Amino acid sequence: MPTLKELANRPERFVSGHRLCPGCGAGIVARQVMLAITKPAVVGCATGCLEVSSTIFPYSAWKTPWIHSAFENVAATISGAVVAYQALKKQGKISQDAVFVAFGGDGGTYDIGLQSLSGAAERNHRMLYVCYDNQAYMNTGIQRSSATPFGAHTTTTPAGKVIPGKMQFSKDLPSIMVAHEVPYVATAIPGRWNDLVSKVEKAVTCGGFAFLDVLSPCRLGWPHDPALTMEITRLAADTCFWPLYEVVEGKYRLTYRPKEKKPITEWLKLQRRFSNLLKPENSGLLEQLQKSVDTRWERLLKKCESS
Amino acid sequence: MAQNGTRAAKTGNEVFAEAMRQINPDVVAAYPITPATEIVQIFSQFVADGLVKTEFLPAESEHSAMSACIGASACGVRAMTATSSQGLALMWEMLYIAAGLRLPIVMAVVNRALSAPINIHCDHSDTMGARDSGWIQIFSENVQESYDNLIQAVRIAEHPEVCLPVMATTDGFILSHCLETLELLTDSQVQEFVGPVPARENLLASLEANKPITIGALDLQDYYFEHRRQVAEAMSKSLPVIRQVGQQFGELFGRSYGFVEPYQLDDAEVAVVVMGSTTGTCREVVDKLRASGKKAGLLKIRVFRPFPVEEIIQFLSPIKVVGIMDRADSLNAVSGPLYPEVCTALYDCPSHPLTVDFIYGLGGRDVPPGDIENIFTDLFSLLSTGKKNFTVKYVGVRE
Numbered sequence: 001m002p003t004l005k006e007l008a009n010r011p012e013r014f015v016s017g018h019r020l021c022p023g024c025g026a027g028i029v030a031r032q033v034m035l036a037i038t039k040p041a042v043v044g045c046a047t048g049c050l051e052v053s054s055t056i057f058p059y060s061a062w063k064t065p066w067i068h069s070a071f072e073n074v075a076a077t078i079s080g081a082v083v084a085y086q087a088l089k090k091q092g093k094i095s096q097d098a099v100f101v102a103f104g105g106d107g108g109t110y111d112i113g114l115q116s117l118s119g120a121a122e123r124n125h126r127m128l129y130v131c132y133d134n135q136a137y138m139n140t141g142i143q144r145s146s147a148t149p150f151g152a153h154t155t156t157t158p159a160g161k162v163i164p165g166k167m168q169f170s171k172d173l174p175s176i177m178v179a180h181e182v183p184y185v186a187t188a189i190p191g192r193w194n195d196l197v198s199k200v201e202k203a204v205t206c207g208g209f210a211f212l213d214v215l216s217p218c219r220l221g222w223p224h225d226p227a228l229t230m231e232i233t234r235l236a237a238d239t240c241f242w243p244l245y246e247v248v249e250g251k252y253r254l255t256y257r258p259k260e261k262k263p264i265t266e267w268l269k270l271q272r273r274f275s276n277l278l279k280p281e282n283s284g285l286l287e288q289l290q291k292s293v294d295t296r297w298e299r300l301l302k303k304c305e306s307s
Numbered sequence: 308m309a310q311n312g313t314r315a316a317k318t319g320n321e322v323f324a325e326a327m328r329q330i331n332p333d334v335v336a337a338y339p340i341t342p343a344t345e346i347v348q349i350f351s352q353f354v355a356d357g358l359v360k361t362e363f364l365p366a367e368s369e370h371s372a373m374s375a376c377i378g379a380s381a382c383g384v385r386a387m388t389a390t391s392s393q394g395l396a397l398m399w400e401m402l403y404i405a406a407g408l409r410l411p412i413v414m415a416v417v418n419r420a421l422s423a424p425i426n427i428h429c430d431h432s433d434t435m436g437a438r439d440s441g442w443i444q445i446f447s448e449n450v451q452e453s454y455d456n457l458i459q460a461v462r463i464a465e466h467p468e469v470c471l472p473v474m475a476t477t478d479g480f481i482l483s484h485c486l487e488t489l490e491l492l493t494d495s496q497v498q499e500f501v502g503p504v505p506a507r508e509n510l511l512a513s514l515e516a517n518k519p520i521t522i523g524a525l526d527l528q529d530y531y532f533e534h535r536r537q538v539a540e541a542m543s544k545s546l547p548v549i550r551q552v553g554q555q556f557g558e559l560f561g562r563s564y565g566f567v568e569p570y571q572l573d574d575a576e577v578a579v580v581v582m583g584s585t586t587g588t589c590r591e592v593v594d595k596l597r598a599s600g601k602k603a604g605l606l607k608i609r610v611f612r613p614f615p616v617e618e619i620i621q622f623l624s625p626i627k628v629v630g631i632m633d634r635a636d637s638l639n640a641v642s643g644p645l646y647p648e649v650c651t652a653l654y655d656c657p658s659h660p661l662t663v664d665f666i667y668g669l670g671g672r673d674v675p676p677g678d679i680e681n682i683f684t685d686l687f688s689l690l691s692t693g694k695k696n697f698t699v700k701y702v703g704v705r706e
Binding site for chain 1: 333334336360361362364365366367368370371372374375376377378379380381382383384386400401404408510511513514515519520521522523524525526527530
């Protein structure tokens with residue numbers, strides 16, 4: 001595990017000049033992931049904020065071989081690159097020892113890209129898939145995804161007079177990935193860089209398919225004070241809304257246990273998408289969300305204990 | 308002429324798989340679909356038996372199969388796949404991307420009808436739907452051509468002036484599942500013909516050289532048009548390449564290929580334009596008509612993309628009445644897709660042949676010689692009246 005100073009001195013492969021918003025989580029996630037990888041890397045991005053903001057022709061923020069093909073298929077696209085690399089390795093036509101990384105937002109991962117993600121995971125290609133999970137389709141203007149939390153306002157689940165926001169709970173994608181029995185699955189936040197970096201290190205050396213779900217605040221979609229990006233992700237972990245854990249060969253382990261489990265409102269109150277949920281008349285909804293967080297947390301703790 | 312391989316009896320699917328074995332691509336990513344399933348199935352056995360160096364990626368859908376071919380081809384390797392019908396339709400989004408990224412992927416396509424209603428038999432609706440995707444499209448009349456076309460496709464796709472994906476097609480069941488005798492080349496003949504993968508900019512080469520490249524960047528108003536213009540230019544530049552490759556194939560192996568193949572056109576007064584396996588039936592009918600002194604002929608279109616306008620004009624401008632045979636419908640209240648393309652090519656000809664369209668054989672509807680004879684009867688009737696009294700006729704359908 002490198003020190004912060006060591007990390008800061010590593011050559012940047014996701015560089016400044018991209019056009020992500022100030023305070024955007026995606027850029028921070030991409031930078032931390034790429035700093036954690038020391039080997040040569042081939043990167044793919046699903047269509048989304050990270051892709052459109054980092055490669056506006058003729059510019060590119062990627063100082064590493066990079067490809068984008070479409071929205072729902074970064075896992076498949078990188079699968080193809082991995083097998084091409086294996087073919088050339090076997091033929092002795094490539095000397096470098098490379099790692100392969102796919103980045104997708106929650107739209108490209110939880111929803112439209114779930115099939116190609118599942119296919120690549122089942123085939124157990126040696127690659128790291130990073131979901132920068134900002135919990136809605138932010139690139140098209142804040143529409144709900146299956147990663148959007150219960151009660152959140154999005155432009156397709158607006159808080160209205162009859163319906164108060166999104167009425168479904170977010171999909172537990174890490175569990176779906178664990179069910180693929182891939183060697184490595186983890187959650188992370190950019191606000192705990194050391195946890196994220198050590199997970200990336202494990203992921204790229206696990207020998208097969210690795211999946212990392214990283215909570216990635218969107219200052220426009222959540223929306224929040226862009227100065228609070230990192231703090232908001234830490235609160236997500238401290239409220240146990242976004243527990244930090246890893247699953248190595250099916251064995252669960254918490255990688256961060258908050259000293260005190262904070263109420264979900266601590267996280268919600270910094271984001272306007274939940275303002276409706278915090279109104280007194282919606283206390284029942286808030287209770288439901290808190291209950292869901294508690295249930296999921298307890299379930300996770302049991303999985304960690306029994307692992 | 309070099310020493311050729313053996314004569315064999317094989318189906319269209321078997322020869323596609325055999326050609327793939329002999330091409331020995333670095334990557335094959337595919338998903339099964341009737342009637343193309345056997346291609347990948349047979350090829351999987353080649354992989355399992357260690358007969359090829361190929362990394363085989365059994366994708367979870369055609370969309371992912373094409374996406375994986377894109378990822379592989381972007382790494383500079385030779386990537387191939389095979390599909391049909393709904394599979395091609397599911398790939399549709401990625402077809403444009405493969406061409407737009409200038410990736411020389413080669414695909415064997417077994418032509419099959421598109422749903423709905425669901426149907427597994429032959430027509431050309433599937434590849435016609437991909438006609439503007441930037442893929443070169445080569446149709447095959449028989450099993451021999453299917454084999455020869457797939458081998459030539461590799462050379463065409465990878466030519467540095469072209470760098471476009473190519474699909475070689477065969478008619479579902481009619482060719483894919485029917486045994487025909489053909490002449491196979493030896494492995495070394497195929498290997499020598501396709502040659503090593505030509506160097507081109509790619510992800511892994513850029514990794515090795517430590518000069519990283521970005522593929523698939525966002526092109527806005529100020530660059531997209533230029534890049535699409537380059538794709539159009541590449542398609543134009545494929546014309547001489549397709550011709551050269553077809554000629555060289557003929558010099559080496561005794562079977563030359565061009566864009567079109569005329570039959571009894573020299574003094575013909577009427578002719579049909581046809582693609583794929585129905586060409587054989589049309590030949591029979593032309594022979595019969597010729598035997599009774601009627602000046603009938605046909606023009607087979609082998610290469611549909613790029614569209615061979617020059618050859619169409621060359622061979623069809625002297626013909627008085629041309630019947631275009633469409634094994635697909637554009638559902639545009641006018642005609643099938645081949646008709647307007649041929650008409651456009653002929654529009655500027657001073658001779659101005661009279662043209663009509665015949666939509667036939669959808670969903671594998673049998674096309675007996677009698678149907679073709681009826682088409683020619685219509686054409687001769689138009690010849691005698693000189694008046695076009697219809698634009699499109701549906702052939703062999705219960706109205």
